[in-house]
Amino acid sequence: MKPYELIGSAGCGSAIVEMALVLANVPYTLTDVPYLKPGPERDRLLQLNPLGQVPTLVMPDGDVMTESAAMILHLHDVAPQAGLAPPADKPERARFLNLLIRLVGAIYPTFTYGDNPPQWTTAGAPADLLRERVHMRRAELWQELERQAGAPHMLGRRFSALDLYVTVMTRWRPGQAWFESVCPALTAVAREAAQEPNVARVLRRHFPPPTE
Structure with missing residues (x-):
């Protein structure tokens, strides 16, 4: 399976999704960008995420997720054994x-x-x-x-x-x-x-x- 690509910046909310990816034990690559600094890295980020924010997650099929909560829930679906969220039938x-x-x-x-x-x-x-x-x-x-x-x-x-x-x-x-x-x-x-x-x-x- 093609790996996920997590686009993030040190000290930002991308750390949360990076942790989730590690715990989910799914293949991923990490692209660190100075997301507020003009340049080709930010230009690419804006093409993927018009808000220009991190984390931005490129899925194995090329689709893009831009909201960390959506990423967490998706990774829970992919790897429920990681315990990122309680199962749907739990109180x-x-x-x-x-x-x-x-x-x-x-x-x-x-x-x-x-x-x-x-x-x-x-x-x-x-x-x-x-x-x-x-x-x-x-x-x-x-x-x-x-x-x-x-x-x-x-x-x-x-x-x-x-x-x-x-x-x-x-x-x-x-x-x-x-x-x-x-x-x-x-x-x-x-x-x-x-x-x-x-x-x-x-x-x-x-x-x-x-x-x-």
Whole structure:
């Protein structure tokens, strides 16, 4: 079978899908691109994904997926033994789907709008105010998710791709120190997932420890 091609960037959400591909044990190649930098790599990315975002997944048949949740659900269909999602007949399935869409539909967009507010405001508008309010909203969303976190995984005893999202996204703003202080349950979920050797290997590639 022709391998999948994962187009991503270090430290971005493509780390989540890279982990899922490894756990699913399917053939894939990895194309790292500076996705915001003009050039031939971005030109190709825009041809495949008009939004110019990563992750972008080129399927073995040449079709393209552009949404990480769709990639996760697809890989679960391909390799259910990886446990990326609960089976459809399990009671945890509905909760999994709800939390998955909460992560990608509510929390994820706060980075789109909060990282570069001037892109979304008119000239002279108070971009700092937009950034502050988006960051406040993100904190509220994380704290709401904290109240729903199980142990040792988001779904309790059952591992799922939710743990991969939490493991990667708690390394983004507002930072691990904030999560340790405000969201200890999510921090514990991230630490548990990071103990899986394949997950740990991908984490080290995307978030290398600081050198002294």
